[in-house]
Amino acid sequence: MTSSKIEILAKAAECFMEQGFHATSIDDVARRLGSTKGRIYHHYASKTDLFFEVHREGMARLFAAVEPACAVDGDALTVLRAMLRAHARAMLDNHTFENVVAQGVQLHRFGLGPTTDPQRRTLSELIASRDAFEGLFKRQAAAARQAGLLAELDISIAVKTMLGALQWSLFWYRPEADRSPEARDVLAEQMVTTIIEGLRPRAMG
Template identity: 45%
Template sequence: MSVTSDSEIGTARIHQEEILEAAALCFMERGYNASSIDDVARRLGSTKGRIYHHYRSKADLFADVYRYGMELNAAAIKPLCGAYDDPVEKLKAMAKVHCLTMLRTRPFQRCVWEGVSLLMRGATTPEQRETLVELQGLRESYAIRFREVIEDARESGKTDFESSGIATQIFLMALNSPIFWYSPRDTDDDEQLNEIASRCTRFALQGLGIGKEYLQDV
């Protein structure tokens, strides 16, 4: 009986992540319906067989791109969730890191958004819909983590809004917005991305009624 080594598992995962990155770029540029496994293979510089070794269909590949995008989001904010006593400071940190993740992993985040759109339009097979409903659950669980901190911030008296549900949706829409209007340039570096994220974060926090005196270090 053959035993798969840790190095072989690691190599397989690297290969799979390369496929996901190529697929995310294709789906972002062409959209789900107009993209094909052939397109992904060409971008990857490989055969279709390499992709079909991991994924039986384009729908399965798209679902994994969506899932990976949400995993990137969750991993980015995880270290911050227990790192602050002040809910406003926690919210500031989570918001900034979330927006930076949108900028740095934009192709994956655009696929997440397209997955939401496909589900809302009902433009899916029953099997695809079941998968997208499951993935939407990951997205909603992620949003709840922000909603809880937003509600804690209101309890601290440093915010001013009515519905926490509406506030959370609008807050995240502001932070997500760079995936639609940001166009990467060769000259962009971490400092420039940090500045874009800071501006978006300050705007979103002010929308919750957080005063400018709390935003100087964002």
């Protein structure tokens, strides 16, 4: 993707995050870009297309972060931990884009987003990609359970709970507070440590 398109998507993501899909106009995005609407329409036919591209980029960034972690050396729990760590960091790094992904999920749920058939198909594809993402974690959690490294949990609920712990950062994380990658590393590590070993009584073993 060209840097011009990335810049448009980043500003659009800010507008969608702050105002929501319905209250955002192409005018708002152009104003934030300090450019003309023409520059946006050159790449995106409509506000809905722009929203989809932000959503698609948000999902692509999550996959790009987590897929390498799927291939680290170690037992099944070590791999799962690496995946959660990568996901936590990606949620912080791409706070604005991932806010829009979450919004897309809700619009889809309540049937309030796009209105044409092709748009509905696109949104369904984006939601399917989210399910595939969750699937990476489900397979890994199942492997860890199989290896006796995980409690006997309902894998689907356990994965939703783990991912939710990281994704809720959409509600409290403030990107302006720690701009350095190192600060985000520390935060991601604290979140994952909480999930992995924070709460089990030490004496229970």
